[in-house]
Amino acid sequence: MNSCAVEVEGLRVVRGGTEVLHGLDCSIPRSALTALVGPSGCGKSTLLRAMVGVQVVAQGRVTVLGRAAGSRALRGRIGYATESPAVYADLSVRDNLRYFAAILKAEAPAAELVLEQVGLTRESERLVAQLSGGQLSRTSLAVALLNQPELLILDEPTIGLDPVLREELWRLFHQLAGDLGATLIVSSHIMDEAARCEQLLMMRDGRILAGDTPEGVRRSTGSQDLEQAFMRLAGETGAAVGTPA
Template identity: 35%
Template sequence: MTILTLSHLTKRYGPRTALGDVSLSVSAGERVALLGHNGAGKSTLMKLVLGLIHADGGEVAIAGHAPGSPVARALTAYLPENAAFHPALTGREQIRHFLRLRGEPVSKAEELLERVGLGDAARRRIGTYSKGMRQRVGLAQALIGAPRLMILDEPTSGLDPVSRREFYTLLDELAAHGTAILLSSHALSEVEARTDRIVILSKGCKVTEGTLGDLRTEAALPLTVSLRPRAGQGADVAARFPEAKEHNGQWVMDFAQAQKHDVLGRITAAADQIEDFDIHPPSLDDIYAHISSKAA
């Protein structure tokens, strides 16, 4: 089931086009990453989905409802990059307040704070929280009401590596239960492994979308192999792979996707000289930089 649909969405600010004819859909249980440089149109797109601003052209639908309508608001949760709360309130008091606003029992506050790892800090004032802890409060409020659509803007900002891993595990659980997730992030190494589809914006236009595999195929960037010779076999490995360059005791070379089987065959034939090897596909950082430069 499609939860979020954007059809030929356009937004202008005077002579500047912030979004131009962007179409996109997010299905139930799907995790979609929205990538783009600052000014690419990500924030404008999210504001349009949330009903905070109105489009100059095209349509937005949340499970068939207009953004900003009572039903759409009930179905949607939002976590901004810099979540701000009253510093004098405790985490528990703040979440209880949000529960009242959403018409939910305040008794759910403890469960929500436990879920985001703030159970032990629930009765501390938010003014004593770190940025990462405040971000967790924001995530707790976003979980109120079991939303069908979550809009997340740089959601792991301020979180340490362990907290980031826990955050994405929670997103996996939400997606498994049918929540559609649209998130923007500059932390591409995180997005690479924890999203189903990637959308890249540039200058207000959608330049590409697809799985990481789709984007790798589109970018057609080379793979990299690193070879670690057995003791005393460096010269033989260099002779077998003259295109490789020595780096920190290993021999490294790039090759096209179409050459992968040939390269693997050459490595197998040199098994007596090679202790170990690794093949590295282009990272999402590499792919994003390549596609964005072509769109510039």
């Protein structure tokens, strides 16, 4: 059994005539929480989409849980939440969860469990269209958690949340990786959030700047924090404009 949950080799993706990922390599360890950080527009979502298997790929190989990304056997083993919440606005929170749970053949109490995990039990009967932005993205996250997937791919799940909720969700992510042994890949454009993850992938302009533990990244760049490390790494690649190395 491979120790990597996801392996990406030479991945090139072209969207709308422009190359957004330029022959990218990276690997994601199993049973750990990996943060994928980088500015918006750097290709984080595209990389995650390629891992889920919904992205048309120009070149390269993406292996997920030992199989080619997007293969039939993987459907239902991966939980995926996009940045914009993919749920039905004209159904209640609970009806959304029931529908997706039925497709995934999740256990009956699964919907109640994930409602509790994302803190939406009290809103469960409300129509999704009436929820706030934060509640909406938590509903989408709840769907991704439904069948206790081995691999969770979450694109900016904490965007627009108040700091208390954000903290709670990160605690949940750590818990899922720690106690339940799930592999999590969580993207964010906030460096601070990444600092507490076990693994870190730093991305810029369709390339991986660094893939290491947060401590390792700081050490190898001789930086105080990840923000500084990012600046230094970006400077090294020569792609930076006006950023002193």
